Amino acid sequence: MTLTLNRPAAEHATVSDTGKTELVVGGTGVTELAKTYGTPLYAYDAGTFRSQLHSLRDAVGERVDVYYSVKANPNVEVIRVFVEEGAGLEIASAAEYVRARSAGGASDRILFAGPGKTPDELDYVLSEGIGEIHLETEEEIVLVSDIAKKLGRRVPVALRINPIAAVQGGSMRMGGKPTQFGFDEENADDVVAHIEQHPSLDLTGVHLFAGTQGLSANTLLAQWAHGIDLARRMAERLGRPIKTVDMGGGLGIPYFASDKPLDLSVIKAHAPQMFADAAALPGLRDAKFILEPGRFLAGPAGIYLARVLSVKQSRGSTFVILDGGMHHHLAASGNLGQVIKKDYPIVLANNLNAPLQEGSQIVVGPLCTPLDTIGRKVAMPTVNTGDLVAVKQSGAYGLSASPIGFLSHPMPAEVLVEAGTEPRVIRPRGDFKQPVTLLP
Numbered sequence: 001m002t003l004t005l006n007r008p009a010a011e012h013a014t015v016s017d018t019g020k021t022e023l024v025v026g027g028t029g030v031t032e033l034a035k036t037y038g039t040p041l042y043a044y045d046a047g048t049f050r051s052q053l054h055s056l057r058d059a060v061g062e063r064v065d066v067y068y069s070v071k072a073n074p075n076v077e078v079i080r081v082f083v084e085e086g087a088g089l090e091i092a093s094a095a096e097y098v099r100a101r102s103a104g105g106a107s108d109r110i111l112f113a114g115p116g117k118t119p120d121e122l123d124y125v126l127s128e129g130i131g132e133i134h135l136e137t138e139e140e141i142v143l144v145s146d147i148a149k150k151l152g153r154r155v156p157v158a159l160r161i162n163p164i165a166a167v168q169g170g171s172m173r174m175g176g177k178p179t180q181f182g183f184d185e186e187n188a189d190d191v192v193a194h195i196e197q198h199p200s201l202d203l204t205g206v207h208l209f210a211g212t213q214g215l216s217a218n219t220l221l222a223q224w225a226h227g228i229d230l231a232r233r234m235a236e237r238l239g240r241p242i243k244t245v246d247m248g249g250g251l252g253i254p255y256f257a258s259d260k261p262l263d264l265s266v267i268k269a270h271a272p273q274m275f276a277d278a279a280a281l282p283g284l285r286d287a288k289f290i291l292e293p294g295r296f297l298a299g300p301a302g303i304y305l306a307r308v309l310s311v312k313q314s315r316g317s318t319f320v321i322l323d324g325g326m327h328h329h330l331a332a333s334g335n336l337g338q339v340i341k342k343d344y345p346i347v348l349a350n351n352l353n354a355p356l357q358e359g360s361q362i363v364v365g366p367l368c369t370p371l372d373t374i375g376r377k378v379a380m381p382t383v384n385t386g387d388l389v390a391v392k393q394s395g396a397y398g399l400s401a402s403p404i405g406f407l408s409h410p411m412p413a414e415v416l417v418e419a420g421t422e423p424r425v426i427r428p429r430g431d432f433k434q435p436v437t438l439l440p
């Protein structure tokens with residue numbers, strides 16, 4: 001018999017049969033998840049994927065079409081949750097295209113961005129059908145034009161722009177400085193002229209993406225305003241309206257103790273009006289405004305759950321050794337683009353409310369490298385062998401962004417939990433004979 005406590009979504013908890021308060025994912029407690037599906041384990045709450053999408057749509061208003069950036073979590077069943085909610089899909093490889101289609105994504109609701117698309121990839125997605133290709137290099141202009149000619153049709157393309165002195169804010173900047181992403185804004189006129197020389201390219205859109213993990217609503221609003229202005233100028237330059245204005249992803253979620261969640265009420269106070277004003281501009285009257293977040297939509301829905309193998313002391317420090325680590329969750333170890341390594345939210349998942357132990361503990365994985373440290377200064381209750389530790393905010397850039405082959409540990413299972421139904425295994429666990437399988 002369990003009792004669900006009334007807590008905010010990210011803090012769902014239940015009192016287990018043992019009387020301890022434990023973390024819950026989509027209505028199922030972690031003890032049961034670990035017992036049924038084993039550890040290490042990724043567990044995702046389908047309801048949180050949906051509520052993230054709905055809260056973003058509510059904040060930005062109906063003129064914005066939200067696409068899910070597949071790279072954040074490319075499990076086909078995760079993509080399917082977003083497709084079923086009507087989201088479009090942003091992909092960065094032909095393999096992501098295949099996954100997007102397997103998840104039920106309509107070809108005209110898929111757009112393809114990325115600085116290095118191969119001829120084979122472009123040929124494949126164009127032959128199968130795609131909403132828009134986002135051009136990022138001169139070579140790509142010629143390549144896409146040649147494939148379009150071969151296929152005997154015009155191909156909708158957008159120009160990806162690396163903004164000037166971008167409105168910044170994300171911890172990992174992708175614009176406003178020299179970068180491999182898109183064309184420098186100062187050269188946009190020349191690039192537009194080049195694209196216009198290719199009759200098989202239908203220049204329909206503009207794409208601007210300045211960075212990821214943005215937690216400031218005002219910075220995001222400024223980036224989007226810049227995207228709108230860029231699109232307005234491009235429409236003037238072309239002498240015809242622009243059809244798509246893609247303002248990228250980059251909406252952040254709080255990971256670290258000092259992070260404040262993105263204030264959607266600030267976005268809601270300004271964004272709908274901003275897009276309504278933009279849609280009144282002559283060059284943007286038919287335009288569709290796109291946001292393509294990954295982290296914001298997927299991150300809060302997932303936990304990475306691991307079992308404690310041992311707890312040991314070394315020269316005054318407590319090490320909690322887990323059966324999972326950076327090979328499954330590189331980002332939590334701080335080795336995926338973090339300059340200063342800070343701890344993800346880590347909890348003793350099977351005993352949330354036990355009193356905190358004095359001082360902090362070091363949470364590590366089983367790999368033979370000090371890089372495999374998941375938490376450096378974790379405040380937790382006293383931990384025992386057999387306990388369950390969860391890394392929260394792990395639904396995005398988790399498994400697929402990790403060095404899964406390193407030390408040949410078996411891949412963890414992934415389960416999708418839907419409140420009121422049995423959890424579903426959406427990736428089977430690997431084993432010693434076949435530790436690493438292709439992503440399902």
Ligand SMILES: Cc1ncc(COP(=O)(O)O)c(C=O)c1O
Binds near residue numbers: 071213251
């Ligand atoms: C073109 C593009 N769109 C969307 C995203 C998703 O970014 P985020 O997960 O920060 O929203 C990325 C991330 O790198 C990207 O490169």
